[in-house]
Amino acid sequence: MNEVMPGNAHALAPLLAMRGMVKSFPGVQALRGVDLTLNAGEVLALLGENGAGKSTLIKLLGGAHPADAGSITVDGREVDLRSPKAAREAGIAVIHQEFNLVGGLTASQNMFLGQETARAGFLDQRQERRRAAELFQRLGVEMDLDLPCNRLSTAQQQLVEIAKALVFQTKILVMDEPTAALTLQETQRLFVIINDLRRDGIGIIYISHRFDEIFEISDRVIVLRDGANVSEHAISEVSRSRLIEQMVGRELKNEFPSRSVSIGQPRLEVKNLSRGRAVQDVGFTVRGGEIVALTGLVGSGRTETARLIFGADRRDSGEIQLDGRRLEIRNPRQAIAAGIGLLTEDRKLQGLVLGASVRDNFSLPNLARLSWVGFVRKRVEREEFAGYVDQLKIRIPHQEQRARNLSGGNQQKVVLAKWLARNCEVLIFDEPTRGVDVGAKYEIYELMNQLAARGKAILMISSDLPEVLGMADRILVMREGRLTGEITDLSQVTQEQIMQYAVA
Amino acid sequence: MSGLLSKHGMILVLLALCAFFSAVTYREQSPTGAAAGRDLASAISKEFQGTPQVLIVARDLPEDAAFAAELEKAIRAAGGQVVATVKGEPRDAREAILKLVAVGTKIDFVAGTQTTSEWLVFENLAADFPTLGDPKVITPRSYFWPNFLKADNLLNIANQIAVIAIVAIGMTMVIITGGIDLSVGSLIALSAVLATRFIRDAGGAENASPMGMTLACLAATAVCGLIGSFSSLMITRFAVPPFIVTLAMMLVCSGLAFTLSSGQSIYQLPESFVWLGRGADLGLPNAVVLMLVLYAIADVLMSRTQLGRYLYAVGGNREAARLAGVPVERILMFAYIACAVLAALGGVIMASQLRSGSPTYGNMYELYVIAAVVVGGASLSGGEGHMFGTLTGAFTIAVIQNGMNLTNIESYTQKVVLGLVILAAVLFEKMRHR
Numbered sequence: 001m002n003e004v005m006p007g008n009a010h011a012l013a014p015l016l017a018m019r020g021m022v023k024s025f026p027g028v029q030a031l032r033g034v035d036l037t038l039n040a041g042e043v044l045a046l047l048g049e050n051g052a053g054k055s056t057l058i059k060l061l062g063g064a065h066p067a068d069a070g071s072i073t074v075d076g077r078e079v080d081l082r083s084p085k086a087a088r089e090a091g092i093a094v095i096h097q098e099f100n101l102v103g104g105l106t107a108s109q110n111m112f113l114g115q116e117t118a119r120a121g122f123l124d125q126r127q128e129r130r131r132a133a134e135l136f137q138r139l140g141v142e143m144d145l146d147l148p149c150n151r152l153s154t155a156q157q158q159l160v161e162i163a164k165a166l167v168f169q170t171k172i173l174v175m176d177e178p179t180a181a182l183t184l185q186e187t188q189r190l191f192v193i194i195n196d197l198r199r200d201g202i203g204i205i206y207i208s209h210r211f212d213e214i215f216e217i218s219d220r221v222i223v224l225r226d227g228a229n230v231s232e233h234a235i236s237e238v239s240r241s242r243l244i245e246q247m248v249g250r251e252l253k254n255e256f257p258s259r260s261v262s263i264g265q266p267r268l269e270v271k272n273l274s275r276g277r278a279v280q281d282v283g284f285t286v287r288g289g290e291i292v293a294l295t296g297l298v299g300s301g302r303t304e305t306a307r308l309i310f311g312a313d314r315r316d317s318g319e320i321q322l323d324g325r326r327l328e329i330r331n332p333r334q335a336i337a338a339g340i341g342l343l344t345e346d347r348k349l350q351g352l353v354l355g356a357s358v359r360d361n362f363s364l365p366n367l368a369r370l371s372w373v374g375f376v377r378k379r380v381e382r383e384e385f386a387g388y389v390d391q392l393k394i395r396i397p398h399q400e401q402r403a404r405n406l407s408g409g410n411q412q413k414v415v416l417a418k419w420l421a422r423n424c425e426v427l428i429f430d431e432p433t434r435g436v437d438v439g440a441k442y443e444i445y446e447l448m449n450q451l452a453a454r455g456k457a458i459l460m461i462s463s464d465l466p467e468v469l470g471m472a473d474r475i476l477v478m479r480e481g482r483l484t485g486e487i488t489d490l491s492q493v494t495q496e497q498i499m500q501y502a503v504a
Numbered sequence: 505m506s507g508l509l510s511k512h513g514m515i516l517v518l519l520a521l522c523a524f525f526s527a528v529t530y531r532e533q534s535p536t537g538a539a540a541g542r543d544l545a546s547a548i549s550k551e552f553q554g555t556p557q558v559l560i561v562a563r564d565l566p567e568d569a570a571f572a573a574e575l576e577k578a579i580r581a582a583g584g585q586v587v588a589t590v591k592g593e594p595r596d597a598r599e600a601i602l603k604l605v606a607v608g609t610k611i612d613f614v615a616g617t618q619t620t621s622e623w624l625v626f627e628n629l630a631a632d633f634p635t636l637g638d639p640k641v642i643t644p645r646s647y648f649w650p651n652f653l654k655a656d657n658l659l660n661i662a663n664q665i666a667v668i669a670i671v672a673i674g675m676t677m678v679i680i681t682g683g684i685d686l687s688v689g690s691l692i693a694l695s696a697v698l699a700t701r702f703i704r705d706a707g708g709a710e711n712a713s714p715m716g717m718t719l720a721c722l723a724a725t726a727v728c729g730l731i732g733s734f735s736s737l738m739i740t741r742f743a744v745p746p747f748i749v750t751l752a753m754m755l756v757c758s759g760l761a762f763t764l765s766s767g768q769s770i771y772q773l774p775e776s777f778v779w780l781g782r783g784a785d786l787g788l789p790n791a792v793v794l795m796l797v798l799y800a801i802a803d804v805l806m807s808r809t810q811l812g813r814y815l816y817a818v819g820g821n822r823e824a825a826r827l828a829g830v831p832v833e834r835i836l837m838f839a840y841i842a843c844a845v846l847a848a849l850g851g852v853i854m855a856s857q858l859r860s861g862s863p864t865y866g867n868m869y870e871l872y873v874i875a876a877v878v879v880g881g882a883s884l885s886g887g888e889g890h891m892f893g894t895l896t897g898a899f900t901i902a903v904i905q906n907g908m909n910l911t912n913i914e915s916y917t918q919k920v921v922l923g924l925v926i927l928a929a930v931l932f933e934k935m936r937h938r
Binding site for chain 1: 808809810811813814816817820821823824825826827828829830831887888
């Protein structure tokens with residue numbers, strides 16, 4: 001390999017140009033005509049809130065999804081990125097946040113996976129190892145080529161991913177949150193490597209939420225919001241506060257129901273909650289009738305905090321109290337018995353048994369109450385569920401409908417129904433409206449308000465800042481496993497202020 | 505009904521197989537037994553006015569005895585006279601005739617079954633023994649009916665599949681939780697050996713009391729239940745994959761069964777030990793009755809109880825079930841223990857059927873059991889399956905084996921066909937659901 005384009009050989013055409021990229025998924029318009037250009041030897045930062053369309057854009061680049069509309073040119077030639085293979089042939093490599101390494105294979109085996117050097121049908125492992133060694137030398141790192149990848153550190157795996165990208169004639173390298181799991185030193189070494197690659201004329205798209213890094217490494221920045229371009233700046237000509245403003249600059253419309261707030265006694269109290277690096281010394285209180293929003297960037301430890309409260313993961317330390325009483329919570333069963341409910345972020349993987357009927361899903365945490373000496377009282381079950389179907393306006397053809405076949409909004413309502421029927425005192429909503437259409441969103445908000453009005457304590461985890469501002473009575477912000485901000489006076493607060501707490 | 509069919513499409517396959525085997529075993533049937541006796545008596549009284557003199561000829565077989573007894577009773581009741589009843593060989597018939605000739609008795613009818621009436625003695629009766637008069641050889645009317653569909657054969661099918669079907673109940677639960685249990689075949693052997701050894705060594709061998717035998721069988725079942733709980737502990741607490749745990753236990757249990765029996769069959773058992781396996785107190789074989797009762801219980805358990813719901817939920821999405829407060833570990837333990845206990849029960853039934861305990865019992869049964877469950881529509885990835893489907897699956901396998909036996913297909917070929925049919929049945933299900 002290593003016949004990398006010398007810097008700016010094709011001075012006229014940019015290395016990569018995406019024009020009018022459109023992509024929608026069922027119920028969501030992810031991209032509404034995004035433009036992006038990348039020059040050889042440039043590091044372009046891509047910035048935006050969760051859900052702004054960054055991931056979708058790089059999925060199009062990596063050939064994971066076909067675009068609905070738009071054109072992509074590489075070196076001025078139009079390319080059709082209909083598959084990962086086509087993307088690779090066009091010289092594009094994407095390093096995802098979750099690595100795509102086969103854990104049991106060594107670095108060099110991973111690098112040549114699907115692209116093995118063979119001689120007369122036999123793998124030429126020696127040749128592969130030699131080339132792998134060359135590449136790591138070029139990256140300036142030591143790498144044990146005999147260890148399987150799952151024995152390597154996260155930083156080393158990252159390097160394997162980079163080396164894997166360089167095996168091909170890569171001209172465009174996309175890195176999605178490459179430093180999320182790296183230490184400061186490892187990050188600095190990565191930057192040295194990025195600078196080397198830049199000198200070799202490779203164009204790099206760098207996605208990160210860490211502004212310090214963006215200002216340090218990138219040449220230019222593009223801000224996306226709601227699937228469209230907001231702005232584009234040379235990094236030297238823009239300030240951090242301006243970028244944050246542009247990321248969140250959505251105006252608040254009347255998408256949240258109003259309510260009268262009457263806040264009571266402290267109900268849920270969490271103290272010194274910790275688990276590894278994910279959650280460190282988190283403590284807060286939620287009072288009766290109060291909706292507390294817990295926000296922060298993806299990976300800041302919000303969901304992990306909720307799981308610790310709910311007993312889904314084992315906590316290293318910490319205490320959980322409800323109404324001043326200390327709770328023994330070692331598993332979700334105990335949490336539920338104590339009156340805590342968790343609506344998980346990922347409905348499909350954690351919230352629902354997709355192959356089971358919606359009614360069975362509804363009944364799951366409520367079976368003890370719906371049963372008589374172990375026998376499910378089917379008529380009671382049916383009638384109770386029918387009541388919730390009416391109340392929550394769940395649209396299903398019949399109660400035996402499999403959960404798999406419902407829309408996101410209806411799935412979320414089924415999950416809601418099952419926890420409402422449990423009559424929990426504390427409800428934790430993790431991203432309650434993700435993937436939910438606007439109408440259903442409003443209904444879910446109304447329901448949260450009703451619950452609060454009944455004196456329940458509600459903790460709402462959300463990345464959607466307008467939602468946080470529209471719904472919460474108090475806002476907690478997390479960053480890298482710690483609680484970094486608490487905002488009690490919501491009359492003055494802006495999305496920019498929240499974002500300041502959330503980013504390093 | 506249509507709902508039942510769409511849920512259990514295998515019923516269609518089973519019915520099709522039954523129809524097929526009925527067609528290829530459609531044969532002329534010569535009736536015997538009590539019903540045939542009554543039938544023949546009324547034919548005689550229709551044909552002969554007055555007092556017919558009848559010689560009854562039957563073989564020395566239980567069904568012929570019933571035939572002869574009923575026939576004799578019916579002829580007497582209709583005012584006829586039975587001059588003699590032969591039960592035995594053609595030689596016995598000749599002797600009886602010679603006796604009648606000696607005393608000068610005339611006879612009007614020789615009444616026999618299809619088989620006895622074809623004996624050479626009766627070919628030229630009037631010419632050979634003129635003093636008898638002109639006796640007419642008469643048999644019950646024959647009819648056409650598939651061998652496959654004869655009541656005896658159907659009961660035979662049910663009896664032969666009882667062990668596999670009972671073990672498949674437990675396997676269905678395990679597979680619904682998304683697991684697998686490969687140890688059931690070995691547990692059958694271990695349980696059979698343990699039960700028979702307990703009877704031989706502690707229960708009084710041939711003189712064991714019913715109570716002693718019951719306790720021995722319960723003890724064997726309890727040991728297997730303990731083994732099941734050990735497996736389930738490995739699977740839940742130590743997170744070893746079920747395939748590996750039960751593969752290991754399959755070897756352990758088989759080895760134990762051979763060790764405990766020194767590789768020999770244990771047959772020092774009382775005659776009454778066969779009650780469970782061969783008896784038929786309610787018209788149906790006891791093992792079949794037990795199987796049907798267990799299926800009824802299991803079906804209620806799976807479809808109507810909290811426990812059943814939890815089994816499905818754990819298999820459908822373990823994490824979602826856990827986060828909904830389902831005690832996942834306890835549910836899994838229940839499934840594996842139930843499976844081991846039912847396998848043990850299968851071993852006891854098998855020992856009873858064969859009146860001995862041998863470490864070779866249940867060899868390869870785990871595969872037939874899994875096949876029954878899968879053919880019955882359960883998904884190996886968990887969360888789906890029904891007891892009724894499994895019963896259908898077990899019967900499908902039994903019907904194929906029985907049908908091939910009836911049509912004289914040799915056993916090696918049978919395996920090939922069975923394997924292909926299992927594959928085809930599962931494919932058929934997949935296509936239907938697409």
